Every structure is written in structure tokens, then in C-alpha cells.
Amino acid sequence: MLSMSDTELGIIVLSLKVAFFSVALSLPVAILVAHVLARFDFPGKTLLDAVIHLPLVLPPVVVGFALLLLFGKHGPIGAWLNDWFGIVIAFRWTGAALASAIMGFPLMVRAIRLSISSIDTRLETVARTLGGSRTWVFLSITLPLAIYTFVQSPGGDAQATRLSLIAVVLSIAALITSEWLTRRTSKS
Amino acid sequence: MANASHFKIVIDVDIVQRLGTFDLAVSFKAEAPVVGLFGRSGSGKTSLVNALAGVGGQRRGHVIVNGETLFDDARGIDLPPERRRLGYVFQDDLLFPHMHVEANLLYGFRRAALSARVIEPQHVIDLLGLGGLQRRYPGTLSGGEKQRVAIGRALLAQPRLLLMDEPLASLDIARRDEVLRYIELLRDDLHIPIVYVSHSIAEITRLADTIVLLAEGRAIAVGAVEEVMGRLDLRPQTGRYEAGSVFDTTVVAYDPKYALTTLRFEGGELIVPNVEALAGERVRVRIRARDVSLALHPPIGLSIVNVLPATITAIDDQGGPIVEVQLRLGNVSLRARITRRSRVELGLAENQQVYTLIKAVSFDRRSVGYA
Numbered sequence: 001m002l003s004m005s006d007t008e009l010g011i012i013v014l015s016l017k018v019a020f021f022s023v024a025l026s027l028p029v030a031i032l033v034a035h036v037l038a039r040f041d042f043p044g045k046t047l048l049d050a051v052i053h054l055p056l057v058l059p060p061v062v063v064g065f066a067l068l069l070l071f072g073k074h075g076p077i078g079a080w081l082n083d084w085f086g087i088v089i090a091f092r093w094t095g096a097a098l099a100s101a102i103m104g105f106p107l108m109v110r111a112i113r114l115s116i117s118s119i120d121t122r123l124e125t126v127a128r129t130l131g132g133s134r135t136w137v138f139l140s141i142t143l144p145l146a147i148y149t150f151v152q153s154p155g156g157d158a159q160a161t162r163l164s165l166i167a168v169v170l171s172i173a174a175l176i177t178s179e180w181l182t183r184r185t186s187k188s
Numbered sequence: 189m190a191n192a193s194h195f196k197i198v199i200d201v202d203i204v205q206r207l208g209t210f211d212l213a214v215s216f217k218a219e220a221p222v223v224g225l226f227g228r229s230g231s232g233k234t235s236l237v238n239a240l241a242g243v244g245g246q247r248r249g250h251v252i253v254n255g256e257t258l259f260d261d262a263r264g265i266d267l268p269p270e271r272r273r274l275g276y277v278f279q280d281d282l283l284f285p286h287m288h289v290e291a292n293l294l295y296g297f298r299r300a301a302l303s304a305r306v307i308e309p310q311h312v313i314d315l316l317g318l319g320g321l322q323r324r325y326p327g328t329l330s331g332g333e334k335q336r337v338a339i340g341r342a343l344l345a346q347p348r349l350l351l352m353d354e355p356l357a358s359l360d361i362a363r364r365d366e367v368l369r370y371i372e373l374l375r376d377d378l379h380i381p382i383v384y385v386s387h388s389i390a391e392i393t394r395l396a397d398t399i400v401l402l403a404e405g406r407a408i409a410v411g412a413v414e415e416v417m418g419r420l421d422l423r424p425q426t427g428r429y430e431a432g433s434v435f436d437t438t439v440v441a442y443d444p445k446y447a448l449t450t451l452r453f454e455g456g457e458l459i460v461p462n463v464e465a466l467a468g469e470r471v472r473v474r475i476r477a478r479d480v481s482l483a484l485h486p487p488i489g490l491s492i493v494n495v496l497p498a499t500i501t502a503i504d505d506q507g508g509p510i511v512e513v514q515l516r517l518g519n520v521s522l523r524a525r526i527t528r529r530s531r532v533e534l535g536l537a538e539n540q541q542v543y544t545l546i547k548a549v550s551f552d553r554r555s556v557g558y559a
Contacts, residue, residue, distance in 0.1 A: 122282055125243050128269040129276040130296030130345045140295075141284060148286040 008179045015175070018093055022100035026108060034112035035142065039121075056106040067099055115146040196221045197349050197381035198254050203239045205247035212236065215249075216400050216407040222375060224396025224413065225385040227425070232405040233385045237353045240383065241276050242269040254348060270299070275342030275380075279354040281334035283326035289337050290322040296345025304346045307378060312340045315377060316370055332363035336370055343374065349381040356391060371395065389426065393417065393434040393474045401425055414521060420504045420514060432476040435520040439465045448548065455517025456496040460551040477512060479550035480524035483543045484534055494546040498522065500538055505531065515544060 037049060055063050071078040071089040081087045089095045119142060127137040202215040212235045227233050238244040240251055242259065250260040253274075258267045269276075275296075283292050293309060313319055316336045326334055335355060342350060355371070356364040368391065375382060375395070384395050392399060392413070399416045401409040403425045409416045414434045417426055437451035437458065447462040451471060458473065465471050486495055498515040505511045511531045515522045522544060536542065 120282070122278065122280075123284060125269070126276065126278065126282045127284070127295065128243065129241055129272070129274060130341065131270045131273075131299030132295070133268075133270055136299075144286050145284075 005183070008183065011179060012175065014093060018096045018100060021094075021097040022104060025097065026101040026105050030105060030108040031112055031143070034109045035116055035138070037109070038113045038116040052109055053106045055103050060103070063102065064099065067095075067102065071095065071098065112146060115149045116142060118149050119145045195379040195381055197223060197383065199223060199383070200250070200252040201236070201240070202249040203236065203247055203251065204249050205235065205239065205245065207235055207245065210235070210405060212239070212247075212405040214239075214402065214405065214407045216410045218398045218400060218410055220381075220396070220398035221379075222382045222384055222396045222398075224392040224399040225383060225402060226387065226389070226392045226396075226399055227402030228387055231402040233387070233402055234353055235405070236402065237276070237351055237383070237385055240272075241274050241351060242267060242272050273346065273348050275345055275347030275350045277335075277339050277342050277350060277352045277355045279357045281326070281331075281338040281358075283329075283334055283337055283341070285326050287325075288322065289318065289324050289326070289329070292326070292337055293318070293322075293341050293344055296341060300344075300346040307343050307346055309344060312343050315374055316340045330363070331359050332366050335359060335363075335367050339367075339370070339374070343378070343380065347380070349383060351383050351385075353385045354387070355384075356386075356388075368394065389417070389432070390474070393432075394472060420502060420512060423504075423512075432474050432479075433520070433522045434472060434474045436470055436472050439463070439467050439469050439471055441467060453517075454519045455498070455522075458496075458546065458551075459493045459548050461548060463551075473551060475522060475546060476550065477523035477525040479547060480515075480522060481545040482513065482524055482526055482530070482534065482536065483545060486543050487545070490545070491547075492545045493548050494544075496544050496546070498542055498544045500536060500540045500542060503531070503536065503538060515542070517544070 033048075033052060037045070037052075068090060069075050071081070073079065073082060073088065073090060078089055081089060087094065089098055123145065124137050124141055127141045128134075132140065196219060198217075198219045200217045203212060205212040210230075210232070212232045214232065214236050225233050225236060235244070239247055240253075240258075247259075248261045250262070251258045252260075257263070257265050258272050259265060283289075284295065287295070293312070297305065297309060313322070316339060318333075318336060318340060321329065321333060321337070326337070329337065335358075339350075339352075339355070352371070356367055359367060371382070371384075372395065374380060382395065384392065386392050396413055398411065399409075399413045400407050401416055401422060408425065409419065409422055416422065417432065417434055419426075435453055437453040439449060440452045440457070441450040442448070442462065443450070448459050449461070449463045449465065451458045451460060451463075451473065460473070463471055481492070483495075496517055498517045500513055501516050501521070502514040503511060504514070505528060507528075509528055510525055511528045513524045513526060513531070513536065515524060524544065530536075
């Protein structure tokens with residue numbers, strides 16, 4: 001009853017692969033952008049903020065269409081990737097990873113920006129006076145503290161981590177159940 | 189215990205900075221083992237310390253410490269904070285919450301050049317009494333412990349001097365004295381110069397040799413502690429209630445029968461409650477103006493043990509009920525607060541010889557410290 005066919009297993013592996021690569025692709029950029037938005041003021045900040053939020057406010061069809069135009073085989077970026085690296089994005093798992101990365105990007109930036117903003121900037125100042133360069137302070141203080149405060153936020157302890165893990169387990173369970181139900185219905 | 193002249197800071201500051209509606213324009217030169225920056229809240233103390241450390245905004249002028257230019261806008265020099273080597277200790281401990289005590293202590297040590305590593309971690313741990321705390325996280329420490337770790341962390345970054353901005357302000361009274369003792373200890377043991385910022389006269393006078401008095405973003409007086417604190421014209425800034433005098437003395441004897449210590453200075457000898465110092469050690473005393481009484485003749489049959497001859501150098505009579513009299517005892521200047529009635533009845537005038545009466549019990553723990 002719980003045994004899965006190769007197709008189902010393939011679907012799960014594909015989902016995990018898409019999820020992994022979309023996060024791997026977007027996380028470093030999201031951290032950088034979130035840090036810039038949280039800590040610096042510059043002309044055009046509002047505009048940058050708006051552009052980052054576009055995938056969140058635009059209908060998904062519009063985002064999809066734009067991605068297709070840019071990354072399709074004949075799109076400016078898609079053609080270049082294909083010519084130079086032989087990478088085809090459109091209608092492959094790579095395309096799915098890219099699309100998820102773009103769609104998830106605003107949410108990622110928001111969460112990281114919030115936790116960076118909640119860090120006492122004086123901690124970074126102390127670290128500088130102790131001899132840390134800007135980059136080192138970011139890596140040793142800002143980034144770990146952003147993760148630390150993110151994990152510690154509600155209730156101030158590991159409760160949030162536990163809830164996140166439960167959410168992950170529940171999602172996977174839901175996925176497996178739905179796959180299993182789909183198989184049952186298609187058989188009958 | 190003598191904080192002799194073999195370690196000191198020579199500091200030359202000229203800073204102009206606009207901070208919102210506040211104008212900072214501080215210019216002074218000072219040379220001492222411990223320089224105290226004293227002023228009321230909002231007088232620009234923290235802005236000045238930030239300027240020294242090289243954090244917080246654009247400014248003009250220069251900062252030269254021990255001959256090295258840290259900042260000079262005219263010459264285009266502006267060392268980033270990580271290259272100034274000033275151990276900044278803040279009002280709040282600001283320990284890194286995601287690191288245990290040892291990692292906090294070693295944060296700056298690991299960034300310091302190998303050749304510059306003179307102050308050893310184990311020595312600092314022993315000196316500041318941090319043994320056994322290494323694996324604890326900041327969240328589990330008491331306020332005093334946290335501030336001691338913060339001081340140790342700054343020391344281990346091998347700074348040329350410590351910048352302490354109200355390091356006791358966030359502690360309760362009992363912890364303050366504990367941390368103050370440790371600061372005295374590290375000053376005497378490591379011979380590290382300190383720029384000590386405070387709005388507490390008691391702290392400044394216990395630690396500092398030279399004082400910079402700040403008011404409304406300006407340095408209005410610079411000089412030896414006893415000189416600046418003794419000036420009547422600076423009373424609006426130094427405060428009426430806290431008025432007093434500070435000077436250094438040498439321990440000459442201890443009387444175990446009554447637990448009294450005898451201190452000598454150029455103007456005579458003082459008997460005070462046991463200060464836990466050995467004969468020959470230098471001890472700094474602070475005498476509040478309200479604890480000093482005056483007499484025309486040496487009194488007899490009196491419980492006050494300290495009776496010292498002095499000369500009146502100035503009388504500040506503003507017409508109120510209380511008059512402040514400035515006196516000279518040898519090379520030491522002392523202030524006394526008496527009623528205007530007493531002044532008139534005794535006929536006190538400048539250059540007159542009088543006797544100062546100081547109760548031994550007016551020397552409390554906080555008014556006597558190692559010089």
C-alpha cells in the first residue's frame with residue numbers, strides 16, 4: 001500500500017531537486033539584497049524594493065511569460081546559455097528551478113531582511129573595533145545572528161525550529177499521500 | 189600600585205561634526221595614563237568617543253593618538269575602526285549572543301597580528317576572574333560578568349588604549365564597584381592607558397588623572413582632576429551636590445586596633461577608615477565640600493580627627509544660604525561648604541589662615557581608591 005512506483009519516486013526526487021537548486025540559486029543573492037536593503041540607504045532604494053516584490057504581486061502567468069521570453073531557446077538569456085553552455089532552461093527541471101527561485105525570491109528577501117534589521121548594529125560596530133573587516137564582520141556576526149534571531153524569534157527558543165521541522169514533515173507526508181491517492185484514482 | 193608615568197596616552201583631538209541639531213566641536217590635547225571625559229547627558233561624550241573609534245558619520249578635523257594620525261580629513265587619512273586598535277567598551281556589554289564566552293574573548297585576539305599579541309587570554313581570564321565561564325553563553329551571565337567579559341574581549345584585541353563609554357552605567361550599584369575594582373586592577377597590572385567616559389564624578393575621580401570637561405559639544409576645561417574639579421567657575425558643569433576635591437596621598441601607617449589608615453600628602457596627614465592598602469602605596473582620596481568644616485583656632489575636645497591648617501584662596505558667595513570656600517593645603521586645593529552665616533560670624537576672607545576639619549567617617553568606599 002505504501003510502496004511507490006518508479007514514477008512516483010521520480011516525482012518526489014524531481015521535486016526535491018527543483019527545491020534544492022532553486023534555493024541554492026536564490027539564497028546567496030537574497031542574502032546580499034536583503035543586507036543591502038536592511039543596512040544601507042541609497043537613491044533608488046524604493047524602486048529596487050518594488051522590483052524585488054514584482055513576482056509576488058504580478059499574476060503568475062505574467063511572470064511565467066516573462067521568464068519564457070527571456071529564457072526560452074530564442075530569448076536573449078536562453079539563447080546565450082544554450083550557445084555557450086548547452087544549458088536549456090525552458091520546459092526542463094532547470095526551468096522549474098529557475099521559476100521557483102524567482103517566485104520565492106521576494107519572500108526570502110523579506111524574511112532575511114527582517115532578521116538582519118532586528119540585529120543591534122552596535123554588535124557589528126564592536127566587531128569592527130575588535131579588528132574585523134567589513135566582510136569578516138558580515139560573515140561572522142551579521143549572517144550567523146540573522147539565522148540565530150530567525151530561529152529564536154517567537155518565544156525566544158527552539159520552538160520555531162521545531163515548528164519548521166514539523167511543517168516540513170507534514171508537507172512531505174501530504175505530498176506522498178496525494179501521489180498515492182492520484183495513483184489509486186487513476187487505476188480505478 | 190603607582191600608576192607611574194611609564195605608560196600614558198598622548199591624545200590630540202579636534203573634531204567638528206554635525207549630528208542632527210547637535211553641533212560637536214571638540215578640541216583638546218591631553219597626556220595621562222587615564223584621561224576622563226566628563227559631562228552631563230547630551231554633552232557629546234559618546235559622539236566624541238565614536239569619533240575617536242572611527243564610527244558613525246562624516247566629520248572634519250583630526251585625531252592623533254601617541255603620535256599616530258588615526259584621522260585627518262585635510263590629509264585624507266581616515267583609518268577604519270578595525271585598524272585603529274582602540275578597545276571600545278560600550279555602556280551595554282554587547283557580547284555576541286551566538287558565541288560562548290571564550291569565542292567572544294578571542295574574537296579580536298584572533299584578528300590581531302601575531303607580533304602584537306602581548307596580552308594573553310589566560311592572563312586576562314585570571315585578571316578579570318572569568319575562569320569557569322568560558323563555555324557559558326552571554327545570556328546566562330550576570331550583568332557584572334558580562335561587562336567583565338566585554339572588557340576582556342576589548343583587551344585581547346591588543347588595543348593601544350581602552351575607550352570606555354560609561355562601562356558601569358547599565359549595572360546595579362553593587363556590580364559597579366566590583367567592575368570598577370577590576371578596571372583599576374587592569375590599569376595597574378597591564379599598564380594600559382584608558383579614556384574613561386562618565387557622568388559620574390566618583391568614577392572619574394577614582395580612575396582619571398587628567399579630565400576633559402564637556403558641555404554642549406565643546407571641551408570647556410582640560411587639566412588635572414583636582415584642578416578642574418576644584419574650579420568654582422565650572423560648578424554649573426561639575427555640579428553643586430557633588431562638589432569636592434581630589435588628590436593623591438601615600439599610605440604611611442595602619443592602626444589595626446581601630447582599623448584606621450594614615451595617609452600623607454603635602455598639606456598634612458589624614459586618618460581614614462581602613463583602605464586595604466599597604467604602607468608606601470599611593471591612594472587617591474576624594475573629599476566632598478560638604479564634609480569639610482572650618483575653624484579659626486585648632487579646636488579641643490572634638491571628635492573630628494583630621495584638623496589641618498589651610499589658607500583661604502577664594503570664597504564663592506552668591507548671596508544664598510550656602511557659601512563655598514576654596515582652600516589650599518600645601519599643594520592641594522580643597523573645597524568647603526559652609527553657611528553664609530558662619531562665614532560672616534567667623535569673618536572669613538581671602539588669604540586668611542584657618543583650620544579645616546574633616547570627619548574620618550566621610551571617607552567611604554567609593555571616595556578612596558588606588559591612585
